Amino acid sequence: MSIKSKYIIKDNINQAMTMHADYYTNQDMLDIAIEKIFSSSWQLASYANCFDNNNIIPIDFLENTINEPLLLTKEKDKIRCISNVCTHRGHLVCNENKKSKSLVCRYHGRVFNLDGKFKKAPGFENAQNFPSRKENLNEIKVKEWNNFIFISLNNTINNLSILDDIKLRLNKFPFNKIKYNEKLTDIFEIDTHWAMYCENYLEGFHVPFVHKGLSSEIDNHSYETKILENGVLQYAKDLTGADIYGYYYWIFPNIMLNFYAWGLSVNIVEPISINRTKVKFIYFPIDDSSSSKEIKNLIQVELEDQDVVKSVHRGIQSRYYERGRYSPKYEKGVHYFHQLLSKSI
């Protein structure tokens, strides 16, 4: 069997087998995902209010794996993303949030504009054919959406068309009133594979079994899963049956936007290794004071989810487990995710 055929996911969910267990234990598969999925898709880099006090923000793109040093800059209203690596001998141009009209490398004083263009370099007066375009800092593509800043290194996977669905479906959501609350940010490191964390998110099948608290607040029969382009939407009604309890949008491969009556919670999933995953929980309440109980409940649900994904991570290493079958009724989202993974191999 070729490596590729082992990871094929049949299109027909009624017949398909789930992702082969080796996908989660094979380092080559993680390397492929990092290069062909994470580097190629749009990733959430920051929020527009990161520029409230500064106009230069250093970020590390996927800090445990790709770890690419980048800078977000803002000049008038234009937000850009540029490489943070000096084109002279490779020192990082900027290590901290700053307010400035230009970037000065502290190693030998090379100066760049905020769009990354080379400005001047002391000591290079006699250098020939200098400066060439190679002295500029590389520019990375940026997309802004409702105060969110997305960037993409290779820009070959269109994983943001889902934002159009959000715009239509949630046209009343008060994006202009939500505010990033830094104090509430949680970062978890979990002993599991990043894809396993995502696939648990992609089905509500486990909710009545794993989340007794949550299950008593939603109408489990109203749970819906919709497949979108490079994304999945799930939603469920609350017990009154009149309102939606939450809209759960997953953007391939690793971004989750959860819309509630109290505001928005965002989860970003990043691989650390085949055995470890980082998940950032970021909150944007509409009104700080009314969201604390809801956020506490979310963390309870999160800890319940972490328990199951850790258990699955142990289970798939067993010599007695290879792959399973999908519930055609409840696991459409997981099936779609596995198909996307499979296509990248």
Ligand code: FES
């Ligand atoms: S490495 Fe930046 S000026 Fe030399």
Ligand SMILES: [Fe+2]
């Ligand atoms: Fe869950």
